[in-house]
Amino acid sequence: MEHENISQVQVQPADKAKIWGIWKVMLFLLAVTAVEFVVALAIPLSILSHPVKVYIYIALTIVKAWAIVGEFMHLSHERKSLIWSILLPTMFIVFLLFILIVQGNAIFDALY
């Protein structure tokens, strides 16, 4: 009898609202991806030039990254110290991006 008591695990009932919240994040991600497809394929370059499209893609990608990291990976609900420990170091990525864009243009100018 005692052994049975030890192995008993309390299964909590599922929270319907929480699960619907998870599916809502997925629908949001799909909607943003659909918008990217429309911008890429349905809108001609005469309306939106290529650089404008690129800026739209980057903005929408950051929106999607925020949904995945914040909600799926739960970072928005963590302590402030943890959030900043992860977010601040990513500024090195922005730094590298800046350097290599300058460098790429320099290579292009040297070659062509």
Place this chain on the structure above:
Amino acid sequence: MANTAVLVDENVNAWGGGVAPMKASYGKLMMWFFLLSDAFTFSALLITYGLIRFSHPAYDGMIEDFVFSQEYWPIPEKVFEAVPFLHGVSLPLVFVGIMTFILILSSVTMVLAVEAGQRMDKAAVEKWMLWTILGGFTFLGCQAWEWSHFIHGTGGGGASLSWNEYGPSNFAALFFFITGFHGFHVFSGVMLNFIVFYQTTVGKLEKRGHYEMVEKVGLYWHFVDLVWVFVFTFFYLV
């Protein structure tokens, strides 16, 4: 009994040891910092793609008249327009859209597995982990098809690390490197998910009293999805 008191010192240093100042376990924190370092690696690869792409001439004619040439960088939607079973039909970016959908869906089933674990619902954890593993394998299958199509080409000789029919040789090299590195992450993720699925099935995690392992591999799996979102934008859309 009346003498029993719990001493709580409000001034105790949260960083002095003995407590979790970020309210996250050691394992979860280490997973976060590993993923941060992995983010640096993937950023370096994608930024290198940008560097090499913009040090090549861009195609500046009408999109309708686009033909593959070694002289300029290809337009991605002209390269990736094939879908299995629909040979010869031009469906730009449709297949990669399906792959994105599969990976996002498998991320959702992963969140549902984490949610089930927090409720100690063993059967639901098993179910959602299995769906996640299935999603991962489906994605890998799609990628295998895409690689095969890319390598064999559309009659122009296909692609290798040193030469390709689509554009400058670096285009194919970067395609193999970036999607290959991501694909290997997906493969590792499927393996980790399978180990945790197995540990759930044999009751190891239930005996432990919590399903935090599901949360840890969940973080890794979402990161793989996150990287794909960036690969999708910077390799296929831009």
